[in-house]
Amino acid sequence: MRLPARLFRQLSIALAMLAPCAAMAEPSAIYLVRHGEKMSEQGDPDLSARGQARAQHVGVLLHRAGITRIFTTPTRRTHQTAEPLAQRLATKVEEYDPRNPKALVEKVKGLTGAVLVVGHSNTLPELVRLFGGAPGADIGDNEYDRLYQLTPGVGGAVNTVLLTTP
Numbered sequence: 001m002r003l004p005a006r007l008f009r010q011l012s013i014a015l016a017m018l019a020p021c022a023a024m025a026e027p028s029a030i031y032l033v034r035h036g037e038k039m040s041e042q043g044d045p046d047l048s049a050r051g052q053a054r055a056q057h058v059g060v061l062l063h064r065a066g067i068t069r070i071f072t073t074p075t076r077r078t079h080q081t082a083e084p085l086a087q088r089l090a091t092k093v094e095e096y097d098p099r100n101p102k103a104l105v106e107k108v109k110g111l112t113g114a115v116l117v118v119g120h121s122n123t124l125p126e127l128v129r130l131f132g133g134a135p136g137a138d139i140g141d142n143e144y145d146r147l148y149q150l151t152p153g154v155g156g157a158v159n160t161v162l163l164t165t166p
Helices: 005-023 049-062 076-089 101-109 124-130
Strands: 029-034 067-072 093-095 114-119 146-152 158-164
Touching: 029 124, 049 076, 067 076, 067 101, 076 093, 076 114, 101 114, 101 124, 114 124, 124 146
Parallel strands: 029 114, 067 093, 067 114
Antiparallel strands: 029 146, 146 158
């Protein structure tokens, strides 16, 4: 099928005008949280009862935040932390490789809407930095309550809000 020349030019102009918008896609907010408390320090443990309660709180806090995608590492505890929100939103949890944080950052920066990333005490500060945020002090081994909210600011800056979960 061949388009008339005038229609072809109009479509070409429209696509050329929309292309920069597609290139500028970015999430409206990125939420980063450490997995909830775990049953043990050995292997790939499940969440403890306290960790399960924290995961439920994260689901309640973020279910109206416009989350469109949820990313976790391949561990059970990160999946279990994300699952209450994923169920509320009827969306799936996607895995990322914590050894390649730049790949996750590039993927997320190409998305629209809000995104949740569930990680670990030793990976979240670096992710916050890579997204352009300010992570603050290192996350202690017994600290599970940080919830980072990163939002685009003026001139490409990223606003960092540090929240806590009960």
